[in-house]
Amino acid sequence: MLRLILRNLVEKKIRFALTTLTVVMGVMFVVGAFVLTDSLRATFSELASDIASGTDLIVRTAQEVGGDFDRPPLPEDLVDPVARVDGVGQVLPAVAAVNVVIVDGDGEAIVPPGPPALGFNFRDSLFFLVEGRAPVGGGEFAADADTAARNNLRVGGTYAINGPIRAEDFELVGVFNFGSPDTNTSVGQTMAAFDLPTAQRFLGFEGEVLTIGVRVSPGADPAAVKADLEAALGDSYEVITQQIVAQEQEADFGDFINIFNWILLVFAFIAVFVSAFIINNTFQMVLDQRVREIGLWRAVGATPRQVGWSVIGESAVVGALATAVGIGCGMGLSVVLRVLLRAGGFGLPSGPLELRPRTVLLAVLVGLGVTVISSVGPALRARRISPIAALHHGYRIAPAGLRRRLITGGAVAAAGVAALIAGMFGGLGTAPTLALIGAGALATFIGINTVSPAFARPIARLLGRPMQAVFRVPGRIARENAARNPRRTASTAGALMIGLALVGLTAVVGESVETTFVRTLDNAVTADYFVRSTRQGFNPSAGFSEQVADDLEALDELDRVVRYRFAFGSVEVNGIPRDITAAEMAAVESHLDGDVVSGDLASADPPTSVALHVDPAADLQVGVGDTVEMTFPDNETATLTVAAVYADATIYGNWLIDLALWDEHFNRSDLAFASATIAGFSDDLDEAEQAVLLDRSRAAIDEALADYPTVKAENRVEFRQSQQAQLNSFLIVITLFLGLALVIALVGITNTLALSVFERTREIGLLRAVGMTRRQLRRSIRWEAAIVAVFGALLGVAVGVVFGVAATLALPDAFVNDVRIPWTTLAVYVAVSALAGLIAAIGPARRAGRMKVLDAIAYE
Amino acid sequence: MTDTTTLAVAARAVGATKIYGAGDTEVRALDAIDVSFEQGRFTAIMGPSGSGKSTLMHCMAGLDTVTGGQVFIGDTDLSTLSERDLTLLRRDHVGFVFQAFNLVPTLNAIENITLPMDLAGADGDPAWIDEVVDTTGLGDRVKHRPNELSGGQQQRVAVARALAGKPQIIFADEPTGNVDSNTGAEILDFMGRAVTEMGQTIVMVTHDAAVAARADRVVFLVDGKIVDELADPTPEGIRDRMNRLGT
Numbered sequence A: 001m002l003r004l005i006l007r008n009l010v011e012k013k014i015r016f017a018l019t020t021l022t023v024v025m026g027v028m029f030v031v032g033a034f035v036l037t038d039s040l041r042a043t044f045s046e047l048a049s050d051i052a053s054g055t056d057l058i059v060r061t062a063q064e065v066g067g068d069f070d071r072p073p074l075p076e077d078l079v080d081p082v083a084r085v086d087g088v089g090q091v092l093p094a095v096a097a098v099n100v101v102i103v104d105g106d107g108e109a110i111v112p113p114g115p116p117a118l119g120f121n122f123r124d125s126l127f128f129l130v131e132g133r134a135p136v137g138g139g140e141f142a143a144d145a146d147t148a149a150r151n152n153l154r155v156g157g158t159y160a161i162n163g164p165i166r167a168e169d170f171e172l173v174g175v176f177n178f179g180s181p182d183t184n185t186s187v188g189q190t191m192a193a194f195d196l197p198t199a200q201r202f203l204g205f206e207g208e209v210l211t212i213g214v215r216v217s218p219g220a221d222p223a224a225v226k227a228d229l230e231a232a233l234g235d236s237y238e239v240i241t242q243q244i245v246a247q248e249q250e251a252d253f254g255d256f257i258n259i260f261n262w263i264l265l266v267f268a269f270i271a272v273f274v275s276a277f278i279i280n281n282t283f284q285m286v287l288d289q290r291v292r293e294i295g296l297w298r299a300v301g302a303t304p305r306q307v308g309w310s311v312i313g314e315s316a317v318v319g320a321l322a323t324a325v326g327i328g329c330g331m332g333l334s335v336v337l338r339v340l341l342r343a344g345g346f347g348l349p350s351g352p353l354e355l356r357p358r359t360v361l362l363a364v365l366v367g368l369g370v371t372v373i374s375s376v377g378p379a380l381r382a383r384r385i386s387p388i389a390a391l392h393h394g395y396r397i398a399p400a401g402l403r404r405r406l407i408t409g410g411a412v413a414a415a416g417v418a419a420l421i422a423g424m425f426g427g428l429g430t431a432p433t434l435a436l437i438g439a440g441a442l443a444t445f446i447g448i449n450t451v452s453p454a455f456a457r458p459i460a461r462l463l464g465r466p467m468q469a470v471f472r473v474p475g476r477i478a479r480e481n482a483a484r485n486p487r488r489t490a491s492t493a494g495a496l497m498i499g500l501a502l503v504g505l506t507a508v509v510g511e512s513v514e515t516t517f518v519r520t521l522d523n524a525v526t527a528d529y530f531v532r533s534t535r536q537g538f539n540p541s542a543g544f545s546e547q548v549a550d551d552l553e554a555l556d557e558l559d560r561v562v563r564y565r566f567a568f569g570s571v572e573v574n575g576i577p578r579d580i581t582a583a584e585m586a587a588v589e590s591h592l593d594g595d596v597v598s599g600d601l602a603s604a605d606p607p608t609s610v611a612l613h614v615d616p617a618a619d620l621q622v623g624v625g626d627t628v629e630m631t632f633p634d635n636e637t638a639t640l641t642v643a644a645v646y647a648d649a650t651i652y653g654n655w656l657i658d659l660a661l662w663d664e665h666f667n668r669s670d671l672a673f674a675s676a677t678i679a680g681f682s683d684d685l686d687e688a689e690q691a692v693l694l695d696r697s698r699a700a701i702d703e704a705l706a707d708y709p710t711v712k713a714e715n716r717v718e719f720r721q722s723q724q725a726q727l728n729s730f731l732i733v734i735t736l737f738l739g740l741a742l743v744i745a746l747v748g749i750t751n752t753l754a755l756s757v758f759e760r761t762r763e764i765g766l767l768r769a770v771g772m773t774r775r776q777l778r779r780s781i782r783w784e785a786a787i788v789a790v791f792g793a794l795l796g797v798a799v800g801v802v803f804g805v806a807a808t809l810a811l812p813d814a815f816v817n818d819v820r821i822p823w824t825t826l827a828v829y830v831a832v833s834a835l836a837g838l839i840a841a842i843g844p845a846r847r848a849g850r851m852k853v854l855d856a857i858a859y860e
Numbered sequence B: 001m002t003d004t005t006t007l008a009v010a011a012r013a014v015g016a017t018k019i020y021g022a023g024d025t026e027v028r029a030l031d032a033i034d035v036s037f038e039q040g041r042f043t044a045i046m047g048p049s050g051s052g053k054s055t056l057m058h059c060m061a062g063l064d065t066v067t068g069g070q071v072f073i074g075d076t077d078l079s080t081l082s083e084r085d086l087t088l089l090r091r092d093h094v095g096f097v098f099q100a101f102n103l104v105p106t107l108n109a110i111e112n113i114t115l116p117m118d119l120a121g122a123d124g125d126p127a128w129i130d131e132v133v134d135t136t137g138l139g140d141r142v143k144h145r146p147n148e149l150s151g152g153q154q155q156r157v158a159v160a161r162a163l164a165g166k167p168q169i170i171f172a173d174e175p176t177g178n179v180d181s182n183t184g185a186e187i188l189d190f191m192g193r194a195v196t197e198m199g200q201t202i203v204m205v206t207h208d209a210a211v212a213a214r215a216d217r218v219v220f221l222v223d224g225k226i227v228d229e230l231a232d233p234t235p236e237g238i239r240d241r242m243n244r245l246g247t
């Protein structure tokens, strides 16, 4: 039996190769995801231990909440007592800060796209010079090798640096590798290093340091030194070992890597899912082509069981080979991704590729599993082939009846929708929710795909009508061929349907969110200017110095400046880390209206008040006048009174405190955002007067901000546009991601078409014999593909719109409360699909064109 | 060969040679064949299996190319034509009927009949097409697809397609080989009328002496060479000739 299977595969090489290709894609993404992240993890863990190796112990403030940059500093006076402890060989005081932005020679601020812009004090243990010397004194700095190379920074040049407090000019005296002598440990962050006193002054650590590194003297036992230090310093401080430092470092990197892993796995899941459709379809087609041969087997005595197993066996061989190839391609993919990420500004270190047994196991499960499962249906059908098939030319395996199709498909789709609803509204944990949504989507798609052959023929005929009108015979042939085998057309279109459904869903939700967002912004915004970092988003490492606000407030043209600080997960309420926003409570409403539904911000007592959004208020069951316990990064817990509850989280976030309270508990004073009003501006002024004020204030602001290239001020319109643009670019990224499904779907179209062309060899020969030119032939095949693609795209858009509307209704109202369907965008997607179909058909059409007329006629 | 000087030639071969393979496996399917087919005549080609009958049809119809010598349709030397021009020649000037699988399964009978001119974007001659369709005797079945027609009906549609575009010449390779003898006779009748009533030129390969006897002339092929021919044949005459040729 195995010999027969293998012979069969070898003889039908192309068919075999095409089937394998789709499986390879699925496996490739799974393997690529894991190899990339495992390799990064291995490399980073090595780097983390490199970074930690410079010191044996680190002394720092004990801290329970907040990130590293929220950690309260130590008094400088602690350095001497630490140095005096027995066994301490060398003390290495350290300071570090975010938002230390170097301005390059062309006056452009160097802002990494995602990773932070960091400033440190220079230490030999961590910074390894590759050029120049260490910075000494107030006017010098050193930069990391990648930042220097990428931005053409030259030793000896003078560059402005925007610190967290102010901007200053420094001379670049050295270039270093961070963490290790050989490679610069970087995930794309920029690094500037100064000598200790300069770093303290410039980075805002006057009289303070962030941590104190300790190297034990030769022969001393680090554990004993640690114990002595702990005894000497007391409870407010902690002493950690090199291993813990390395672990923490690795965990930081790990978060970053996990995000990649998740994104790639979602990719892989979509790829595998779409591939499964294509594989199933291919086996079905291959079976149709082999009906006579199988009939012959049956005639010479093969049992239905044997026939069924031979189909499964063939799929197993395909799956095994595809898995092997997919593993190889996946390793290649991980290299390509690494290069792409690096090009995108995420400087990922290179290192050996890690192929773990777990990855191989998963690849086998996916490659072999999906293939074999996809072939079960065809195998069952193969068992029904009777020996007469061998004798009867036009024999077809009876397809499942229309009624049965509608019933089973409808039932499966209904179950899928039920699972989706349960997932969205069930209020379950993250894992079961995702599982339900995933399974629900799966079942819905399979259900729709089961039903869709029922209307594939009339729709394909309808879609083909204009082609027939334009291209006459080739159009007619395209139309008829698309309608000829509804099951095949539907399955081929199915893969595209999934891709388009996902993209369509994103488009509907995106458009609805944008509409809601823009309306909220229009209603809430009363300030005239918005000042923020040129880097996008409320990123804690994307703020700017408070001096900017001071400078703006000093302008006569401006009335009032409101400052906003922000930190991710840096306070704890009820044991859960929360993001926190701080602003002057009394003034904030006059600039940005958060739609307070109860209580009053203006009369709140700044140091003891908190305001929160209606959602967390409902979760915690607190209202105005109730108290909330909030723990800060300095380990202090304050009992705060709820002053107000608001409905719009767009600006304030979920938790809002006053600047006074923030400054008590945070050592960071950089601003995430600032808003300003124009002096004398009011809606009662006529347009000309308003324009004069706008122009004058704009000029003054531009002059004031000239020193701060990382900061920009936008007026109301600009602000709205840039927020919209940000949302849009986010949507585009998601859409591109989902576009992957389209690429696989295209491979599916190519695949189906190639097999169809193969199947129609004689017919093609005949058409050519009676005078169809190659061009006409190719055209007919291309348009056939376009019809199939548009069919899939329309189905997908329909499903996507339904899902999108459902998701919009399911999302919280604060986020989206206005259902909008972007018809133009969706129409463009359909058009792009048609175009993609045409492109997918190029290969098969060429092949068909190259067939020799006589060979085609003689083909049996 | 009395009429050759008075009748125009629809197609001819001059030293046409077709060699398959090379060296030990070389097969001379056509060996320097000279033959002319005059306009308005019905020629039958006979010969043992493997003698090169199909190869001759294919090469003369522009479906295949000769490896030596020349083939003309009218005055056009096929060896000078590009692939595209050959296709257009087949479409506009040559008709072809195969033994089986003559029709495009997705098109109905009438669409199959008008396929070449539709491909050309030409309207054809409606009266003529009506006449041709009429003679198929398909009646209202012309709107049916091939799989709904009998084998004989399918072959008649194929012949009708070959006739519809008024080609210079029609080649038919065992057109009755796949149908029973009654149906075969019908098809033959149909082709015979095309020659006598419509003035068509037909070259047909057949094994059947009775069928060949319907032709104006029979050409005998053995091992890629023309070994004999017979004008105004009778079945007895053909059988006699065939026996002498040792087939």
Ligand SMILES: Nc1ncnc2c1ncn2[C@@H]1O[C@H](COP(=O)(O)OP(=O)(O)O)[C@@H](O)[C@H]1O
Pocket (backbone or CB within 6 Å): B020, B021, B027, B028, B029, B047, B048, B049, B050, B051, B052, B053, B054, B055, B056
């Ligand atoms: N494509 C081909 N390749 C090799 N030999 C061929 C090919 N086609 C035909 N032949 C050979 O050429 C000779 C003539 O074939 P053919 O014209 O089909 O004969 P007939 O139609 O008279 O039976 C045969 O010997 C056949 O084997």
Ligand SMILES: [Mg+2]
Pocket (backbone or CB within 6 Å): B053, B054, B055
């Ligand atoms: Mg033959």
